[in-house]
Amino acid sequence: MxxxxxxxxxxxxxxxxxxxxxxxxxxxxxxxxxxxxxxxDAANPWRQALSFHGVPAEIATAWADQSPDEAVSGAFAFGKLDFDRPLIIAGPPGAGKTMTTVKLATRFTLSGIRPTVINADQNRAGASAQLAALCRILRAEFIDTAANTKAIRRRPAALRPTLIDLPGMDPFDNAEMDTLRSMAEEVGGTVALVLPAGLDATDSVEIASRFHEAGATSLIPTRLDISRRLGGLVATAGAVPLTLTEAGTSGRVSDALEPVTPAFIVERLLAASTASDAVAHAA
Incomplete structure (x- = not known):
C-alpha cells in the first residue's frame, strides 16, 4: 500500500x-x-467576459488589468442623437432601420411631439405601406419620396423632428455611399448608422468605416436581444470614430431604444458570459 x-x-x-x-x-x-x-480567465470574470465575446486581442490586452467601467468609458465616445437637424437612418440591409425609425417616432409621439417620418426606401416591397400604417397609428406626418421626390430636400427640422428611413445600402458600393453623402449634404442632416450586433468583428469594423466615410457620425447597435457575443460591437466602437447613442434591445415596436452608457456595455459584457457559465455547469 x-x-x-x-x-x-x-x-x-x-x-x-x-x-x-x-x-x-x-x-x-x-x-x-x-x-x-x-x-x-476563469478566476477573473472580466477577462473571461472579454474572451467569451471574442473581443479583439489588442483591446482585450489593454482592458485586462483595468476595471470594466474604466476600460469602456475610456475607449468609447458616448452621446445623444441630434434631432436639431433631420436624422438620416442608414445601414446595411436587415439592420433594423425601419424599426429604429418607428421606435424614435413613437418616443416623440408619447412626449406630445408630432414627428415627420420620410420614407426613402423604394427597394423593399411593402416598406412604404408598412411605415405609413404605423405613422397613421402614431399620428405622425408621413411623406413617401416615391410620391414626392422633393420631400427629402432640406427641411427646417427645428419645427419638428424629422426622421428619414433609407433603404439598406451596400457599404462597399461606392455609388451607394456617394448617394448617402450627397443626401446628407442636400437635406443638411446628420447620419446615424444602424448596425446589428453579433457580426464578425472585422466585418463590423469595415462596414462601419465605410458608412463613417460617407458621413455617419453616430452608431445605433441593434439586435442586442438575440446577439450573445458583442466582440463586433466592441471592435467597431473602438476602431471607428462614431458616437454610441442608443441601442435596440427588442424587436417590439412598443419597447423603446435604450441609452448606451459605459454601464450598459459593461453589464451586457459580463451578463452574457456569466449566463454561458451557468449553462455549461448545468450541462
Whole structure:
C-alpha cells in the first residue's frame, strides 16, 4: 500500500489526494484526485467576459488589468442623437432601420411631439405601406419620396423632428455611399448608422468605416436581444470614430431604444458570459 501511495504522488505530484484504498488479493487499488488548475480567465470574470465575446486581442490586452467601467468609458465616445437637424437612418440591409425609425417616432409621439417620418426606401416591397400604417397609428406626418421626390430636400427640422428611413445600402458600393453623402449634404442632416450586433468583428469594423466615410457620425447597435457575443460591437466602437447613442434591445415596436452608457456595455459584457457559465455547469 505504501508503494501504491508513493507511485500516485510520483505520477500526480505531492498535492494528490488519496480518496479511497482497498486490497484486491495480492494487489492494492487506490482512488486519487487532483484539483484542476484554474485558468487565469476563469478566476477573473472580466477577462473571461472579454474572451467569451471574442473581443479583439489588442483591446482585450489593454482592458485586462483595468476595471470594466474604466476600460469602456475610456475607449468609447458616448452621446445623444441630434434631432436639431433631420436624422438620416442608414445601414446595411436587415439592420433594423425601419424599426429604429418607428421606435424614435413613437418616443416623440408619447412626449406630445408630432414627428415627420420620410420614407426613402423604394427597394423593399411593402416598406412604404408598412411605415405609413404605423405613422397613421402614431399620428405622425408621413411623406413617401416615391410620391414626392422633393420631400427629402432640406427641411427646417427645428419645427419638428424629422426622421428619414433609407433603404439598406451596400457599404462597399461606392455609388451607394456617394448617394448617402450627397443626401446628407442636400437635406443638411446628420447620419446615424444602424448596425446589428453579433457580426464578425472585422466585418463590423469595415462596414462601419465605410458608412463613417460617407458621413455617419453616430452608431445605433441593434439586435442586442438575440446577439450573445458583442466582440463586433466592441471592435467597431473602438476602431471607428462614431458616437454610441442608443441601442435596440427588442424587436417590439412598443419597447423603446435604450441609452448606451459605459454601464450598459459593461453589464451586457459580463451578463452574457456569466449566463454561458451557468449553462455549461448545468450541462
Amino acid at each position: 505504501r508503494e501504491a501511495f508513493a507511485e500516485a504522488h510520483r505520477l500526480l505530484g505531492p498535492d494528490a489526494l488519496i480518496l479511497d484504498s482497498r486490497r484486491r488479493g495480492r494487489e492494492f487499488e487506490i482512488t486519487v484526485a487532483l484539483d484542476p488548475e484554474v485558468p487565469q
